[in-house]
Amino acid sequence: MTRRAAAGEATDLNVRPAVQIAGLSKEFRRQDGSTVRAIDDVNLDVEQGEFVVLLGPSGCGKTTLLRTIAGLEQPDRGRIDIGGVTRYSSERNVAQPPEKRGISMIFQSYALWPHMSVFKNVAYPLQSRSRRLSRTQIKERVEGALTQVGIPELSAQYPSQLSGGQQQRVALARALVSQDELILFDEPLSNVDAKVREHLRIELASMQRALGFTAIFVTHDQTEAMELASRIAVVDRGRVAQFGTPHEIYHRPASRYVAKFIGAINEIEGRVIEAEGGRVVVDTPHGRVVSTQPAPGLAVGDEAVALWRPERGHADAIEPDRVNRWRATVETAMFVGSHTEFALRTGDLEARLWSPRAESITAGEQIWVSAEPSDVLVLPREDSTGVQTAEV
Ligand code: ADP
Numbered sequence: 001m002t003r004r005a006a007a008g009e010a011t012d013l014n015v016r017p018a019v020q021i022a023g024l025s026k027e028f029r030r031q032d033g034s035t036v037r038a039i040d041d042v043n044l045d046v047e048q049g050e051f052v053v054l055l056g057p058s059g060c061g062k063t064t065l066l067r068t069i070a071g072l073e074q075p076d077r078g079r080i081d082i083g084g085v086t087r088y089s090s091e092r093n094v095a096q097p098p099e100k101r102g103i104s105m106i107f108q109s110y111a112l113w114p115h116m117s118v119f120k121n122v123a124y125p126l127q128s129r130s131r132r133l134s135r136t137q138i139k140e141r142v143e144g145a146l147t148q149v150g151i152p153e154l155s156a157q158y159p160s161q162l163s164g165g166q167q168q169r170v171a172l173a174r175a176l177v178s179q180d181e182l183i184l185f186d187e188p189l190s191n192v193d194a195k196v197r198e199h200l201r202i203e204l205a206s207m208q209r210a211l212g213f214t215a216i217f218v219t220h221d222q223t224e225a226m227e228l229a230s231r232i233a234v235v236d237r238g239r240v241a242q243f244g245t246p247h248e249i250y251h252r253p254a255s256r257y258v259a260k261f262i263g264a265i266n267e268i269e270g271r272v273i274e275a276e277g278g279r280v281v282v283d284t285p286h287g288r289v290v291s292t293q294p295a296p297g298l299a300v301g302d303e304a305v306a307l308w309r310p311e312r313g314h315a316d317a318i319e320p321d322r323v324n325r326w327r328a329t330v331e332t333a334m335f336v337g338s339h340t341e342f343a344l345r346t347g348d349l350e351a352r353l354w355s356p357r358a359e360s361i362t363a364g365e366q367i368w369v370s371a372e373p374s375d376v377l378v379l380p381r382e383d384s385t386g387v388q389t390a391e392v
């Protein structure tokens with residue numbers, strides 16, 4: 001889709017972000033009189049054509065953030081620009097209604113009208129009087145949208161006669177028919193079973209690339225986020241804990257919360273005893289841990305946590321020549337085809353290790369576990385009580 005620039009608008013369309021959110025906050029009052037900060041000072045820039053995923057556990061504020069972008073929810077403070085135009089600003093007292101924002105939204109349930117055919121469902125957003133489209137124009141647009149999503153032959157069907165995947169395509173066609181450049185998705189795949197979901201994800205990602213719209217997609221599923229996103233915003237209690245590519249989020253988590261939310265990770269708490277030239281040593285009850293991937297600003301004396309991913313560890317029968325190594329007991333060894341998953345114990349420390357080459361090691365054995373300094377992250381310890389894991 002191409003942006004339809006109005007006269008006088010800035011023409012540098014590739015540079016201007018599709019969505020710009022600054023200092024956005026929203027509180028709700030609960031029935032018992034307490035308040036909850038659903039969105040807490042959020043800043044977020046989404047580029048045109050990007051696929052941004054808002055990822056976080058249930059109740060962290062994802063839906064509220066999406067609804068404020070759409071104009072379905074009024075924030076308390078902050079600014080929302082879409083396509084370079086201010087749609088909401090507490091300072092300037094601007095609050096554009098949803099229909100003026102040029103956004104389509106796809107909900108969890110798809111929200112198709114059961115008594116309308118596919119054609120009528122898709123045509124629905126075009127029928128408002130303000131659009132002044134002729135019947136022929138509407139027919140052309142609807143058929144065009146159904147063709148774009150690959151289901152022109154289903155035009156006369158009713159939603160109950162469609163599979164989950166076909167319903168998703170109808171919902172997408174209904175979003176595309178308005179030719180909005182921004183489409184918001186609120187967990188649209190959470191009601192379909194795992195196999196279909198995987199398939200729909202791949203389809204959605206390729207359609208988004210082919211059609212070029214900007215997507216903001218909400219999910220609590222980290223795998224879904226990793227697969228779909230050009231960038232992921234990890235949301236923690238109304239705040240953006242980190243905004244980055246899946247690679248950055250996974251390999252360079254900005255906090256312990258992010259590290260634990262995305263994928264499995266091993267951790268040992270301790271205190272920094274050396275910090276020099278991008279290398280730190282953490283003293284822990286389980287010995288010293290050396291890392292060449294410390295968070296910036298860590299200093300001697302700081303409470304810290306050393307973290308490493310299960311697939312970055314090594315399992316050996318004989319003592320390895322690595323600085324970070326522990327003697328451990330294999331509690332369980334699960335061969336899953338591509339690798340073996342070990343649950344290990346050393347004293348009161350539990351660790352996980354996934355190895356593609358350690359099939360001969362079995363439960364009950366004593367082994368050596370080790371990790372390279374370049375595979376160990378060190379982050380400030382921070383309060384971990386707020387850490388939640390993804391729900392299933
Ligand atoms: P998510 O989509 O991440 O699950 P939500 O945005 O739906 O989270 O909710 C964020 C927080 O705001 C939750 O604590 C929720 O209970 C609260 N909340 C959402 N909507 C309302 C509302 N209309 N009234 C009161 N509290 C609300």
Ligand code: MG
Pocket residue numbers: 062063064
């Ligand atoms: Mg939600």
